[in-house]
Amino acid sequence: MPWLSIVIPAYNEAGRLPHTLTVIQRYLATQPFTSEVLVVDDGSSxxxxxxxxxMPGVEVLRLDHRGKGFAVRAGxxxxxxxxxxxxxxxxxxPVEEWVRLEQMLQDGYEVVIGSREGVGATRDGEPWYRHVMGRVFNGLIALIALRGINxxxxxxxxxxxxxxxxxxxRVRIYGDDAPVLQGAAVTAYDVELLFLARKMGYRIAEVPVRWHYGTETKVNPLRDSWRNLRDVVTVRLxxxxxxxRAAPITLDSSEEGWRDTVPPKNL
Incomplete structure (x- = not known):
């Protein structure tokens, strides 16, 4: 069992993904632990x-195009x-920010999320209107479904x-029955995931990270804002x-004993 799995959802990322994977593999080669990299292809054309x-050491899952939430779940x-x-x-x-999340996980938090807000976070190259859109959307999330997460x-x-x-x-919106989509689909699967994490009683921590705005973003401000808002409302409904419901989920034998069988790092 590797120490770390990196899951990367990808939709029509032929231009950027090889460089991303090269950077990740170079970083992992310097680390004293075992790892795997999973690219989940969301029906790319x-x-x-x-x-x-x-790419050496990369596993690929090929899916129908059902959106980022479905791809992340599969990975x-x-x-x-x-x-x-x-x-x-x-x-x-940057993948190097992993060490900050890992520290919080080892301190006992069970869901650790990078945050572009808070002391220590940086947002490089982001247009002002995208920042405003993000703050407005986060305010709606807090109002409708999930308070206390920046x-x-x-x-x-x-x-x-x-x-x-x-x-x-446990997710419902982008589960097994998620429909096949047309075109890029940015979703608010994160809100459902974090809502469930809080409902199940998992400890959540936000860690300020460095973040760079990509000029090749697939976000459509009008279409994706509507889809994301619909997702948030669906979570509440x-x-x-x-x-x-907090019904128990059946785990396999390796999951049940995870606390007692933490794999040692390969030094």
Whole structure:
């Protein structure tokens, strides 16, 4: 069992992904622990999957195009590492920031999320209107579904594998029956994930990180703002309808004994 699984959802990322994977592999080669890199191809129409598969040490999951939330879920459920790190294909948060999240995990937090807000966080190259959009959306999230988290949408998140498997088996919006989509689809799957984490009683920590705005972003301000708002409202409605009951989830034998069988780092 590797110490760390890095899960990277990707949709038409042939231009950026090879560089991202090279940077990640160089970083992992300097670390004293075992790891795996999972690229989850979200039904790309370009060479994303083939380019990723050609990279040494990279495993590729090929899916229908059902959106980032569905892709992240598939990757998290396939991860074998003691810890699971979610990262965007543009590596907007440098992979080196992992050590800050890992420290919080080892301090006992069970869901640790990178944050572009707070003391120590930096936002490089972000247009002012995108920052305003993010703050307005986060305010709506707090009003409708999830208070007390400054930045739900940063793609850099980590958790122990048993927590990742538990939460992603519970999600409803982008679960097994998620529809096939057309075009890029930025979603608010993060809100449902964090809502469930809080409901299940997991300890959540925000860690300020360095973040760089990608000029090749796939965000459509009008279309994706509406889709994200719809997702947030759906989370609240699902909870009111009792769809997020805290019923036990069956774990496999390796997940059940995770606290007693922490794999040693390979020094």
């Amino acid at each position: 370009d060479a994303t999957a083939d380019l990723a598969a050609a 998290a459920l396939a991860a074998r590492g003691h810890y699971v790190l979610l990262s965007d294909a543009d590596l907007a948060v 930045d739900t949408q940063c793609g850099f998140k980590a958790m122990p594998r048993h927590v990742a498997h538990d939460l992603f088996r 699902n909870d009111l309808r009792g769809r997020y």
